[in-house]
Structures are given as C-alpha cells and as structure tokens.
Amino acid sequence: MSMPLLRRLVLTTIVAAGLVSSAAQAAGPLTYDLKPTRIAPDTYVFEGSTKHFTRANGGNILNSGFIVTADGVIVIQTGPSRRYGEEMRAAIRKVTDKPVRKVFISNLHPDYWLGSQAYADVPIAALPGTIAGIQEEGNGIAENMYRLVGDWMRGTEVTVPTEPVYGSTVKFGDHRLRLIPLSGHTAADLMILDESTGVLFAGGVVFCDRTPTTPHATVTDWLKELDAVDGLDIRLLVPNHGHVRSDKACVAQTRDWLTWLDGTLRHAADSGLDMAEALELPIPDRFQVLDVLREEYRRSVAHLWPKIEQASLPRVN
C-alpha cells in the first residue's frame, strides 16, 4: 500500500529534478519574438538590434520589412537564420491572410538572406551580383554565422535567390516599387522605393546610429550611392541597421563616417603608421552615437587598410 505511493513520490521527484535541470540548461526555447511595427500604410518593419551578431540576439540586427498589397505580401530581407525567416513569416500571417507574393534580398550579407528557407515556395528576387555573391560565398557566410550565433542557426541552409532583377519599376496592387540597383556598400546593392508611400528600404546603403560595415565595400562608390539617396524624394527611410527616420540625417551620418574612415586610414598609411597601430587610432566624439563603434572600426581597418597601404607604397625594384 505504501510502496506504490513511495515509488510514485520517488518518480515524481526524479521527473521534477530532470525538468529543473533541463530548464537550467536552456532558458526556454530560442525565439526572436518578432513584432512588426506599422511605419506607413500597408508597410511594416521588424526592427532589430544595432549590435553585432551574438548568441544573445541570434543575429537579429536588421530591419526586415513587408508591404501588404492587393496582389499579396512583398517581403524585404529574410533575416539571419531559418528560424528568423519562419518566425517572420508567422508574424506576417498574424497581420494578413494574403499569401507572400515575392521576396526581395538587398545584398549578400548574412542577415539579409539566411532566412530565405522559410520562403522557398515563393520567388526570391535579388540583383544578379547578389545572386552570384551568394553562390560564391554563401556557404562560408553561413558557416561563420553558425560560429557566431550558434544554435539559433539550427537547420539553416544556403538558399540562393531564384529570380534576378534589374533597375525597374514593378507594380503590386496599388504599390509601385522602384528597384534601384547600386554598388558601393557591396558590389550589388538593391534599394527599394515604394513610390506609393514614399518609404525607401535602403538596405545596406544607409546606416542609422549604427557603425557602417565594410567587408565588401568600395568607399568611393558608396559615397556615390549616398548622393543617389539624396536625390530621391522620400518620406521615410528604412536602413537595414539602425533607426527608421523621416529625414535624411543618417545619409549625412553615413557619409561623414565613411569620409572620416577613408581619410583617416589613408593619412595613417601615408604617415608610416602600421595596420596594427591603426586599430587603436582615436575616433572623434561625434561618432559616439554610432553603436559598436570601435569593433566595427577595427573590422573596417582589416577590410580597407591593405589596399590603401598598397596604393601608398612606391615600387622600388
């Protein structure tokens, strides 16, 4: 009579202990907890962190978005992982029953497209240069993300965009989308201007209060991209990283940073400083508003210095 009760008690204790210890190991399932913000008619953004890819944020450092049109939903960027893509699609589903009509990817950097697996059933559009870049570097980019954010990436595989797009204006329902192909931040940067709402999805061309990244950048071309943004009539600017703003202040901020960065590294190389020493150069106070400033500056030294140095040294044999 008392034995079964005792056994049950022991069993319960074991089960409870097991639950406690597994809860201690993983503090609940990983979730990005994506909540869309409506920024204009039919237009939503999932705002990400302005930090680096970390195991805490799962790589959610981007502003992905979507536009609900009469012809279906247009998705802009799919995030850093399969999990992000799936959660994003589920969150879109809560806003509208309309099917996803098309996905646009602005460049080859990981947070723009590694969530594309969740959209394998719809056309995924990108510039030809972006498609080529993902074909060439996609596996390496994905591997590095596994290293940086770990389990968030589980099940993520490289999904290459399926539809090359070019400079054009395309109409979905009432929304006329101007596809603007540029190069500078990467070799192929796609900006999307919704002419109906005046919302510009600037991709990686503009950063807002977040230090710009330069792994595939050509600074002189990037500055021309910023001039192109200045020439556009827009009401709202959605940078891929940082804050959504109704003015072009962050175009100027991105230009200021790139001009300072390029000029400083050229001056340092020309003045005999070594690359290792350049990692520690002081950064002016006005850039303290940019998140992950020193880290991103050091990455930029790695990206930009070798070419600048090569150009600064005369041949002697």
Add this chain to the structure above:
Amino acid sequence: MRNVLLLCRIGLSGAMLVIATPAFAAGSPSDPLNSVMWDMLREQYFAGAPVVFDNAVKVTAPAAAEDTRAVPISVDATALGRVVEMVAIADLNPFPLVLRYHPGTAAPYIATRIKIQQATAVRGAARTDDGVWHVSGVLVDAAGGGCSAPPTSYAQKDWADHVGEVQARLWPADPDGAARLRLRIRHPNDTGLVDGIPAYFVETLQIDAQTPGGSPVLARIDSLEPVSENPVYSLDLRPPPDATALVLHGRDNQGGEIRATIPMPPRGAKPAMSPGPSAQPWSVGQ
C-alpha cells in the same frame, strides 16, 4: 615534406615533454593565456633559456580576426632596451613560429600580417642581452582556415610574373633616431597545406645600409609560413647618417631572389606618425 618534418618534431618534443614534465614545471611560470600548447612551444623555441612573462613586450592584434589570412600583429619591445632577437608565435597554427627578427641596431619593433588557422594565442617574445626571453601575447578569436586557404594570387594568370616585386618607403628618423621602413613583397607565401600547392614562401630578408664606407647590416628577418601572402613589414631602423640608400635582399624557400634598393626619404619629409597616446592598453586583443 617540410610539413611532415615539422609535425614529427612537434610529436617528438611532445613525447619528451610527457617524461620531463614534473621537473620542468617547477621552474616554468604558468602561461597567462592558458594555452594548451605553451609548454611544448616553450620547449621547442626557447629550450634551455630562462623565460618570463613580461607586459613590457607589447603585442598588438585584434581580439577577433576579420580576415584569417591577414591578421595584423605588432610586437614592440622597445621598453626593454637592448634586444638581441624577437619571435612571433601563433600557438595553434600548424606552423606556430611566424618569424624570427634580428633587430641588429634597429629598435626592437616589428609589425606584419599573419595567417591563423583557428582561434589562438598570438605571442611576441624578445631576448635581451642577458639571454632572458620576455614573452607576452593576446588571444585572437577566429573563424579559422587562414593557413589552408589557397593564396588569392593564383586567381591572377600572370601572378608568376610579379613574384619578388617590392614596394617600400622609408620615413625620416624620429627624435629617438628610429626611421620607419615599410616593405611589401609580392609573393604567394604559400604554406604548402593546400592540396597540390607546394610550400612557397619568403624565408630570409636582410636590410643593409649603402654608405661610402661599406654596407652595414641593419636588420634581418627569418620569415616563415604563417606570414601572409604578399608579406608586409614595418620596422624601425637606425640607418647611419651617411647612408645613401637601403638595400633589401632575401630569398624564398625555392631559391627565388628578392632584391631592391630603397631610396632615403626626400628632403623635408616628416618622420612617421607616432602610434598614439601611450596610455593605451598594452595589448589590443585583451
């Protein structure tokens, strides 16, 4: 072949270490970077010599390697005064020894870029007159693969036509008499770890001064596999006042010669920029 030899050497010294450990550990300070390779590397590169961990040797490298094929590193032992020899080591590389520098009359400072195969301790060591090795270092995180990636040179059809091309610039001496030299040599500097590509790297570099009275040696570098493709060096030399030019000569492991004459800085040129406030932390990687 070279790789196999080196691996054998590591294997052998590892085995010897197992036997020797108890006696050895007593006189060996523990590694502040907690590298599993330290005891073995110490035995291999500093055998028999006294070793101290000393932050007077400043090692600068990024905390995370953005490009594992070209991680900037500098070793500055000027705080130690007279230094006879310097080495740079990346503990977890297939070839840990990066270079040996014989500064001669030059300031004990060397900077270059290296390949790293995985996250590792990166060390600089300087041997002072009294035979003591002063060792310091930083940890560099990395995605990995820098040593086993094929050089990008090979993507260019005419790469072989450019091997041995030298770019260089000498800045005037600063108030301490040290004149910054920067060198860049076109060379694949291949480790030999990529299938079908034999090891092919710059092995020796020497810088002499050209003077009316002769050609004194200013400094010498024994350069090894981990130095990046198209190696770049920054050195702080002390050319004699009557030097009319510097002469660089060296060779790679396949016997290829490197030779260049580096002009003195033009009149009116300014000394190299100083690296910044001395209050900065002793190592960037920490």
